[in-house]
Amino acid sequence: MVRVLGWLSAFALAAGVVLAFGVAPREVSQGNVQRIMYVHPPLAWVAYVAFAVVAAASVVYLVRRRPGADRLAHASAEVGVVFTGLAIATGSIWGKPTWGTWWTWDARLTSVAILFVMYVGYLLLRATIDDRERAARYCAVLGIVAALDMPLVHFSVYWLRTLHQPPSLLKPGGFTGSGAILTPLLVNVAAFTLLYAYLVAKRARLLRAERGALA
């Protein structure tokens, strides 16, 4: 099952690369730099999915006390932090030639940066507690607090300022750009989501094996 997921994500990623570099047209004003946009939004999307999964798994853990839910939260937080970091990195690489700066304290950038530090803190807390059951309980609480904090973070930084382009895909009225851009983007979103599921499944399995080895 996990192996099938791995092959699926490999094929989808390969298709995504071919579409982004071979099929998608060269953007008129930004040039080839724009092709990062076939990777950057999917990464950011997966980051949000990952942290939503952490919150959901945390609630399930507190209600049912299944170690599996805790392992899912743990694995998803790790993968989420990596994808958030990659989203920030790809955004910077795109921002330098386009906005003329690697980083700016724009609303969306700031909120993603906060998301990143929040879940790095989450992983630090996990790493500091030796007792698994205690780590699971505390991290579940932190996962829920962090998720509920996100709307507050969103509003507070949004009122501060924004420079980031408004979302082109998830907005009222739907996507209005060309299909030549939309198809490669959607294929990449699917590919990265599959990759996320594969990595989480693999990591959760590893966590279970670790626990078995220690017990």
Place this chain on the structure above:
Amino acid sequence: MTFARRALVVAWKDLLVERRSKETLNALLFFSLLLLFVFQFALGPDRERLAGVLPGVLWLGFILSALLALGRTFLIEREHDCWEGLLLAPGDKSAIYLGKLGANLLLMTVVETLVLALFVVFFDIDLGRAFPGLVLVVALGTVGLGAVGTLFAAMTAHIRAREVLFPVLLLPVQIPVLLATVKATEALLLGEPLGAAAHWVKLLAAADVVYVAVALLTFDVVLEG
């Protein structure tokens, strides 16, 4: 005993211990005085520049002293081996949370009052009309900081490297509160009416409700075992 009374007993116990030992309060007050020195040296005597950064610096003072105060919330029980005694308190554990939160809020209010007074004297702030609005903003911000701080203090009380981990966990979560309080304070100190910062005040109120509600719901989980 009713829920409210049990919460009051916990708060009363903490405040009584604090009044007799003055362990935390004296050091905190002195710390906030020292912070003023640090800010003065870091920012220099230029009054123009100072006026621009004052709201941020004021909140930096509040937060640094709050981090010290909140981090110690459950250390009385730990250092004096009364942890089990606290856990044995009958009934819903969230009463313990409310009691601890109450004691923390009082402690923070005392320190914040001193910090604010020192700022007025040393940085020559004209509070004037801004004062009632400022009290509201500081109160809402303090509840936000205290609500999450008290919950996280219970989580970090028993783990290694708690002094480092407590701020590392608390600060990212508190960013909305910090932004809202600094921006609202800035507007008030510029002489604008509270209405100009109404959206920030509403955000703070919403944050307070969310934080206290989550903490009440999850505190049981943190204390068990």
